[in-house]
Amino acid sequence: MIKKRIITAVLFVSLVSVLALSLTGCFKNTSIEELDDSKVFVIKVLEAGDNEKLMDRMNALKENKELTFEADETGMITSINGKSQAPGEYWMLYTDDEAYSNKDWGTYTYEGNTIGSASLGAASLPIKSGKVYVWVLTSFK
Numbered sequence: 001m002i003k004k005r006i007i008t009a010v011l012f013v014s015l016v017s018v019l020a021l022s023l024t025g026c027f028k029n030t031s032i033e034e035l036d037d038s039k040v041f042v043i044k045v046l047e048a049g050d051n052e053k054l055m056d057r058m059n060a061l062k063e064n065k066e067l068t069f070e071a072d073e074t075g076m077i078t079s080i081n082g083k084s085q086a087p088g089e090y091w092m093l094y095t096d097d098e099a100y101s102n103k104d105w106g107t108y109t110y111e112g113n114t115i116g117s118a119s120l121g122a123a124s125l126p127i128k129s130g131k132v133y134v135w136v137l138t139s140f141k
Helices: 003-028 054-063
Strands: 030-035 042-044 070-071 077-081 089-095 101-110 113-118 130-139
Touching: 030 054, 030 113, 042 054, 077 089, 077 130, 089 101, 113 130
Parallel strands: none
Antiparallel strands: 030 042, 042 130, 070 077, 089 113, 089 130, 101 113
């Protein structure tokens, strides 16, 4: 009887530990960098989940209070960490993932590398391990 309780307790503790690690995993696998007076936010994905989109990761970071953002009714990002776009400004998304970027649509230089404008919005853009996703507040005035 005691042996059964010990085994049950060990299994329970193991299950809780695995669950806790899975819930916090995405936060440890992402780094966020704020540049240029809060006009540039860099999301480095160290490890991505299967079929995970950028918005999934951003929502997880938001739930963990590591990032705040707002979007309009169309899903376009309008504010990141309290920095809202003014009239004629937009949060533009760039990535070094060549499968989902287009340099003809615009470029941004990050750490000496020229990366292209994302070809999909955050809700549709698949993220990949080792890739960088950069939000830049851009003026079109």
